[in-house]
Amino acid sequence: MPVSTIEWIGDLDGYVRLIDQTALPTEVVYKEVRTCEEMWEAIRVLRVRGAPALGIAGALALVLGVRSSTADTWDEFRKDVENTAAYVGTSRPTAVNLFWALSRLKTVAEEHNNLPIPDIKEALLDESLRIIDEDRRVSHRIGELGQELIPDGAGVLTHCNAGGLATAEYGTALAALFAAHEKGKTIRVFADETRPLLQGARLTTWELQQAGIPVTLICDNMAAVVMAQGKVDCVIVGADRIAANGDTANKIGTYGLAVVAQAHDVPFYVAAPVSTFDLTLESGAEIPIEERPDEEITEGMGRRIAPEGTEVYNPAFDVTPADLIAAIVTERGIIRNPSKESILLALS
Numbered sequence: 001m002p003v004s005t006i007e008w009i010g011d012l013d014g015y016v017r018l019i020d021q022t023a024l025p026t027e028v029v030y031k032e033v034r035t036c037e038e039m040w041e042a043i044r045v046l047r048v049r050g051a052p053a054l055g056i057a058g059a060l061a062l063v064l065g066v067r068s069s070t071a072d073t074w075d076e077f078r079k080d081v082e083n084t085a086a087y088v089g090t091s092r093p094t095a096v097n098l099f100w101a102l103s104r105l106k107t108v109a110e111e112h113n114n115l116p117i118p119d120i121k122e123a124l125l126d127e128s129l130r131i132i133d134e135d136r137r138v139s140h141r142i143g144e145l146g147q148e149l150i151p152d153g154a155g156v157l158t159h160c161n162a163g164g165l166a167t168a169e170y171g172t173a174l175a176a177l178f179a180a181h182e183k184g185k186t187i188r189v190f191a192d193e194t195r196p197l198l199q200g201a202r203l204t205t206w207e208l209q210q211a212g213i214p215v216t217l218i219c220d221n222m223a224a225v226v227m228a229q230g231k232v233d234c235v236i237v238g239a240d241r242i243a244a245n246g247d248t249a250n251k252i253g254t255y256g257l258a259v260v261a262q263a264h265d266v267p268f269y270v271a272a273p274v275s276t277f278d279l280t281l282e283s284g285a286e287i288p289i290e291e292r293p294d295e296e297i298t299e300g301m302g303r304r305i306a307p308e309g310t311e312v313y314n315p316a317f318d319v320t321p322a323d324l325i326a327a328i329v330t331e332r333g334i335i336r337n338p339s340k341e342s343i344l345l346a347l348s
C-alpha cells in the first residue's frame with residue numbers, strides 16, 4: 001500500500017491521521033483528527049470506511065473522546081466511557097467491527113478499573129494500537145489463505161472496496177488478489193463501480209492499479225453480461241456483518257451479484273476477519289441496515305440527476321443468504337458452504 005489508511009501519531013496527547021477517502025482517486029489528502037466529534041463526522045461521511053477500518057476508527061474515536069475526561073473516580077470515568085462509546089456507535093450501524101472494537105475497549109477499561117484514571121486512558125490507547133496491529137496481521141493471513149481460491153489465469157469480479165483502504169492495510173477480498181498476484185498468478189479483475197458512492201471506481205481500481213494488477217471497471221449493471229461472456233471465474237467481496245448462519249451483509253448490490261453468480265455457476269466468495277461475525281444474530285434478517293441521504297442518489301457527476309421531490313430509497317447494504325456463498329475466508333481458515341454448524345466449528 002502506498003498510503004497508510006489510519007494511524008495514531010504520538011502519545012496520548014497525539015492525534016489520528018487518516019487518508020481522506022472522499023478525495024480519492026484524484027487527490028491523496030491526509031486528515032488530522034483530534035476530537036471524537038471530528039472522528040464521528042469522518043466515519044459518517046466515509047472519509048474512513050470499510051468494516052475493519054471502522055473498528056479501528058471507532059476505537060480511536062473513543063480514545064479521543066475520553067482522554068480529556070475530568071472524571072476522578074472509576075464510576076465517573078466508566079460513565080464517560082459508556083456515553084462516548086454509545087455516541088461513536090451512532091455514526092454507522094451496519095459494520096459490526098465498530099461495535100466489536102468499542103466493546104473490546106470497554107472491557108479493557110473494566111479490567112483496569114483499579115488503576116488511576118490516567119493509566120486507564122493509556123490502556124485504552126494501547127488496546128487501540130493492538131487492534132491496528134492485529135488487523136494488519138489478520139489481513140495478510142486472509143490474503144494468504146484467500147489466494148488459494150483464485151486460480152492462475154482467473155477473471156475475478158469484486159464489488160465495493162475491501163482493500164487496504166478498508167483495513168489497517170492489505171484488505172480482505174483484495175488481499176486475496178494481492179497475494180495471488182504476489183505469488184505470480186496472472187489475474188484480471190473486474191471492479192463494479194458500486195453506486196451510489198463509487199467505492200469500486202474510486203478506490204478499488206486505484207488500489208489495484210498501484211499493485212500492478214490488471215483491472216477493468218464496469219458499471220454494476222454490467223456484471224451479468226460479463227459473467228455470461230465467460231469472463232468471470234469467481235466473485236470475491238468483503239463483509240460488514242456475518243450472522244451466525246452465514247448470511248452476510250455487504251455493500252448494496254452484493255446480493256444481486258451473488259444471485260447472478262449462481263445463475264452462471266460462478267463461485268461466490270466472501271473474505272472477512274473473525275471480528276466481522278456477529279454470532280448474537282441468528283440470521284441476516286436481524287442485521288441493521290444503514291439508510292443514507294437521498295442526495296447520494298439524486299445528485300451525481302457534479303449535478304442533480306433526478307427531479308426535485310423524487311422519492312428515494314437508499315439502503316447502503318444488503319444481505320446475501322448463506323446458501324449463495326461458496327466459502328468465507330477468515331484468518332482462521334476457509335469455511336466452505338457456510339452454515340451455523342460450520343461457522344461455529346471454525347470460530348470456536
Ligand code: MRU
Nearest residue numbers: 049050051160162166238239251
Ligand atoms: O459504505 P462502506 O464503503 O463502508 O462499505 C464497505 C463495504 O461494504 C466493504 O465491502 C466491507 O466493509 C468490507 S471491507 C474489508
